[in-house]
Amino acid sequence: MVKNILFVGVGGQGIILASKVLTEGLLKYGYDVKMSEVHGMAQRGGSVTTQVRFGDKVYSPLIGEGEADVVVSFEKVEAVRWINYLKKDGKLIVNDYEIYSLPVLIGKEEYPNNIEEELEKSGIEYKLFNASKIAEDVGNIKTQNMVILGALVKSLGLEELDWDGVIKDVLPEKLVEINTKAFKIGLSI
C-alpha cells in the first residue's frame, strides 16, 4: 500500500525542507520512499510542489490527479489550485496564510475570499490554521514549515517516531531547538 503526500505552496516557504524531514523520518520507519521536487524557474515566486510517496515498494515518484492521501498547502489559495490532486476522502492541511501573486498585487486579478466557505461546503476533511502566525510567536516565521509538518505527522498517525532526532539530523544545530518547538506545536493541531 503506497501513501501519497502532495506539498504545495510558494517558493521560499520551506516546503522542500519539510518534505526532506518527512522522507528521512519515513526511511527510519523502514519504508521505501520517493520524493520529487521542481527547481529553477519555478522558484522565483511561482507555485511550488513536492511529492512524497511511501510504502513497501514505490515505483513512480509522481502522484496523479485524485491520488493524494493528504494535500499539504503552505498557502491558502494554493490549496485550491491543487485540490484536484486530493483523493476522494483524502485529508487537506492548509496554512491560513495569503501570499499575493503579482497579478493580484497590481490589481489585475483578485485574491478569492470564499475559500473557507467553499471548503466547508465541499465536505473535505480539512485543517485550517495560521502556521505562519504560530511560527512568528515561536520566534521565527521560517519555522512555519515545521508547524505544518507536525500537523501532517499527526494526521498520518506517525507520531511515535523519534522526529526530534530526525530534525536534529537534517537541520543545522543552531536551528534545531526552535524548529523542534514549532514541530511540537504542530503535533497538537
Place this chain on the structure above:
Amino acid sequence: MKKIMSGNEAIARGAWEAGCTFAAAYPGTPSTEILENIAQYEEIYSEWSPNEKVAVEVACGASIAGARALCAMKHVGLNVAADPLFTIAYEGANGGLVIISADDPGMHSSQNEQDNRLYAPHAKVAMIEPSDSQECKDYIKYAFEISEKYDTPILFRITTRIAHSKGVVELSEREEVGFRDYEKNVKKYVMIPGNARIKHVEVEERLKNLKELSNNTPLNRIEWGDKKIGIVTSGVSYQYAKEVFGDNASYLKIGFSYPLPDELIRNFAEEVEKLYVIEENEPYLENYIKSMGIDCVGKEIIPICGELNPDIIREAFYGNQKRELYNLDVKVPSRPPVLCPGCPHRGIFYAVSKYKDIVATGDIGCYTLGMMPPLNVTDTVICMGAGISAAIGFEKVYKMANRRGKIFGFVGDSTFFHSGITGLIDAVYNQSPIVAVILDNRITAMTGHQENPGTGKTIKGEITQVIDILSIVKAIGIKEENIRVVDPYDLKATEEAVKDAYNSSEPFVIITKQPCALIKEVQKKRSGKYLVINQEKCKKCKVCLRTGCPAISIRNNNIVIDKNMCNACTVCQQVCKFDAIEKGGNF
C-alpha cells in the same frame, strides 16, 4: 548504509565511489546539484567551467591524461559541447570519461524539450540510462568501467524526474583507482584527417563490440510477468510502466541504450503477444525496433510532447479512467514567476520600459523575467549568448529596412562569460551599434547561486582571481565613452545610462553592478530595513506598482509595502513623485 538521495546526489556519490578524480560542469537545471555534491568530496578536483564546451574539453584532457573524469550539463548544454563530443568519440578515453546530459521533458526550467538520447547514435558513443537514484549510483560506476574497457566516452542520460527525485540508496566505499599512465599517441589523440579516417573504422568496430555487450549487460534485463503485454522502456518511464501494469505485463528494461541489444529485443518480442514501447519524448527505442522489422506500438498512443506520468500511460492503454476529483467554486489567481523583491534587474528593466521603440533581445537567466508584466521589456529569448548576438541581427535588419528603433541585448554575468563575449566581439568587429546590457549580479542566480569567473571564488569556495567584465569589454574594443557602469538601484544614473546608450551610434555597453538580493550576506546586511508608504502623502498613482515588485500591493484600496518581503532596494522610493515612500526599520 542506506540514505535518501536525489539522482544528482547519487551520481556524485557513485562517481566518488568509482574513484573519479576529476569533474567539470556549467550549472543548468536539472543537472546543477551533480557538481555541487561532487565538489564536497575532497578527492575529486571539481570546477565550474565557463560553459559546457569548456567543461567537456577539460574533462577530455583529464581523461586522456589518465583520470576518471566526469562532466555534467543540462540537455541544451550538450548542444554547446557537441563539438568536442563528436571528436572525443573517435579518440576514445584513457581514464574513464562520462558525459552526463540532464534532459528536461515537460520543460520545467528549459527553453526546449530536446531528447538527447539521439546524440548517442549521432556521435557514436555508448549510452547509459538509469531509472532511479540507486541506479544512478550503480550505473555511474559501471559507466567508468565500460568507458575504460571499450575505450569510449559514455553519454549518461538522465531526466528531471531522475535528477530531482529522491529515493533510497545503498552506499558503498570508495575504490581508489589512481591515474592511468599517459603515453603520447598521436594516432589516437591527434585527429588530423589521416588519423581520423583510421579511427572512424575503429569506432564502427567498437560499436559492434558494444552491441554484443548490450545484449549481455545486466543493465538490459527482461522482467517476465503476463506475456500478453510486452513493454520496452527505459529511464523514469520504466517506473511509470511498473506503477501502471505491475505484474500484468512483461518488461524489457533498457539501461544500456546505445548500442541497443538486437538479440534481446528480438527474443523478448517473440515471447510476448503484443509489443509496446513506453518512452518520453522522441520515439528513440520505437524507431529502432521498427527498423529491425519488428511490429510495435509506441507514439501511436503515447504522446511525444511533455513528460509522461502513470495516468497518461493508463489512459493510453485503457482509455479515460479519471478518478473522482474535488473541485471548489473558487476563482484561483495565476501565480507566474517574477523578479524577486530587491532584484537588481528591476531598475534597468524599468528604465528601458519607458522607451516604446527599444527592441530587447534577452537571454537565459532570471532576467528572462524581464518579459513579464508590468515591465514587458524582453522581445526574444533563444539560448545563452543570443541576448547579445541576436541583437546584432535585429540591428542590421532594422537598418536595412529603415525601421525606427534601438536594439538592446541583455545578458547576465555568468552568461556573458558563457557565450556573450563572442557576440560582443561580433558587434565591434562588424560595427553594430547595439547596446549590450551586462547584468552583473555577482552570481549565477537562477540555478541557485553558483560561483562563476566573475565572483572570485571557485566551486570549492577557494578564493581565486576575478575575471573583470569591464576589462574584457574594453579589450574587445568598446570605446571608453561608450561604456557605463551603473548601480541599478540608482535609478537616475541608470536612466541616464540608458538615455546615452539609446542616443549612441556606436556599439555601447551598460554594466549594471549590484549583487543578487538573495545572496546570504546581502540579506543579512539589509535585514530589518524596509520601506513604508505614507498613506497621507500617497496619491494612489500606482507608478510604484509598475516596477513589478512583489512586495508592493493594493490592499483595501491602499497601496502598501509588505515589510517582511521588502528588500530595501529603494527603487520604488525613487519612482514615487510625491515622496510618499519612506524608510522604515533600522535604515
